[in-house]
Amino acid sequence: MHLLYRSASARAAALAVCLATTASGDALSVVKPETVGLSAKRLERLTAMLKADVEKGRIPGAVMLIERRGKLAYFETFGMRDKAKAAPMTKDAIFRIYSMTKPFTSVAAMMLAEEGKFRLNDPVAKLLPALAGLKVGIEKPGPEGGAPTVEQVAATRQPTVQDLLRHTSGFTYGVFGRGAVKTLYNQARVGSGEDTNEQLVEKLGKLPLMFQPGTTWEYSHSTDVLGRLVEVASGMSLDQFFQERIFTPLAMKDSGFSVPAEKIERLAQTGPHPETGAVERVLDVTKPPKYHSGGGGGVSTTLDYLRFCKMMLNGGELDGVRLLGRKTVELMTSDHLGPINGPSFLPGAGYGFGLGFAVRTEPGGPASPGSVGEYYWGGFAGTYFWIDPKEKLIAIFMIQAPSQQAYYPSLLKMLVDQAVVD
Numbered sequence: 001m002h003l004l005y006r007s008a009s010a011r012a013a014a015l016a017v018c019l020a021t022t023a024s025g026d027a028l029s030v031v032k033p034e035t036v037g038l039s040a041k042r043l044e045r046l047t048a049m050l051k052a053d054v055e056k057g058r059i060p061g062a063v064m065l066i067e068r069r070g071k072l073a074y075f076e077t078f079g080m081r082d083k084a085k086a087a088p089m090t091k092d093a094i095f096r097i098y099s100m101t102k103p104f105t106s107v108a109a110m111m112l113a114e115e116g117k118f119r120l121n122d123p124v125a126k127l128l129p130a131l132a133g134l135k136v137g138i139e140k141p142g143p144e145g146g147a148p149t150v151e152q153v154a155a156t157r158q159p160t161v162q163d164l165l166r167h168t169s170g171f172t173y174g175v176f177g178r179g180a181v182k183t184l185y186n187q188a189r190v191g192s193g194e195d196t197n198e199q200l201v202e203k204l205g206k207l208p209l210m211f212q213p214g215t216t217w218e219y220s221h222s223t224d225v226l227g228r229l230v231e232v233a234s235g236m237s238l239d240q241f242f243q244e245r246i247f248t249p250l251a252m253k254d255s256g257f258s259v260p261a262e263k264i265e266r267l268a269q270t271g272p273h274p275e276t277g278a279v280e281r282v283l284d285v286t287k288p289p290k291y292h293s294g295g296g297g298g299v300s301t302t303l304d305y306l307r308f309c310k311m312m313l314n315g316g317e318l319d320g321v322r323l324l325g326r327k328t329v330e331l332m333t334s335d336h337l338g339p340i341n342g343p344s345f346l347p348g349a350g351y352g353f354g355l356g357f358a359v360r361t362e363p364g365g366p367a368s369p370g371s372v373g374e375y376y377w378g379g380f381a382g383t384y385f386w387i388d389p390k391e392k393l394i395a396i397f398m399i400q401a402p403s404q405q406a407y408y409p410s411l412l413k414m415l416v417d418q419a420v421v422d
Helices: 008-018 040-056 099-114 161-166 180-187 197-204 222-234 238-247 261-266 302-313 326-332 408-417
Strands: 019-021 027-029 061-068 071-082 094-098 135-140 149-154 298-301 351-353 358-360 375-378 384-388 393-398
Touching: 027 071, 040 061, 040 071, 040 408, 061 302, 094 099, 099 161, 099 222, 099 238, 099 298, 099 302, 099 326, 099 375, 135 180, 149 180, 161 222, 197 222, 222 238, 298 302, 302 384, 302 393, 384 408, 393 408
Parallel strands: none
Antiparallel strands: 019 027, 061 071, 061 393, 094 298, 135 149, 351 358, 358 375, 375 384, 384 393
């Protein structure tokens, strides 16, 4: 919204109370935390922690946002957007969000499912024939203690669209952990930026699955495959679908797969690793990529991502624009795993996984406060968000520090939820 004041003193007074300014010049009101059941004094603990971590060199800079009951109650910047250039962090900074792209892709797929383009229980190969007849790789000890070998056996069933959405397809990532199937992924350069989504799927069609579909949660290229499925079902490239069907309708002005030249000076950069001193490496997003990774290639701002989260919290609608039906959002944010677990189950105790998000299933168990039904995800460079429907709360944290991605989630959950006082 635009706020107009007749005098400089009036503007200054208003700014001191509640303004956060976006790149476009629009002003976004920040309310007093107590008006939405949060304690300003307790939120000072969050502020102090992030300021201290910047001073200690744990992170170069950060943006933290909290919205409750539809009102922005906390929106602060810390440290540097680009430490090498001594450029302070800004509220409109653009971040590489990596796996926080996955929710975009999952929403895109569910929009198409709502249109009847496919069913969630359809085999993926129905739309992507390159994935027909997938087999499962069973690791066997190598002869005389040599390198393990892979025996390929028939799959008990083929992976479905639902399997892609909940990471039970049997696909994997080659870069996390070790194993004979993962080695095959690395040798084939699965997920290389040199490939299109179509070429990625062609590679996967020639490789074995790591697990029988539907039996194991394994964080994987499933969402990248889902991105290709969106392309085939819609007749659009993934970046075009995102732009036309999600970003433009939701007024997400700074989201995409790359940062245009006129916005490069708003791109947040990494700093030195806090232990080694080496600059942390991240994706080059300064030019349009060949590979539109639905699992990890996106860029966004804190305010853009807030609009996406608000749409989800509102049951698929924002400002008169509806992307999804309420029942579809309920389906996406329900646990789809039950007893299914896996060797790399990242959400941890007390969490399951829905269609694109980790979902809290227990009040106890997790090492942080929260509500049953809240859902979240994060990204490789340390970005993180969660939505708590019970508390009507959205929290978004943006950094560019891959070494810190595992450090902040439970800490942030504690420092935000301890400020809920109503």
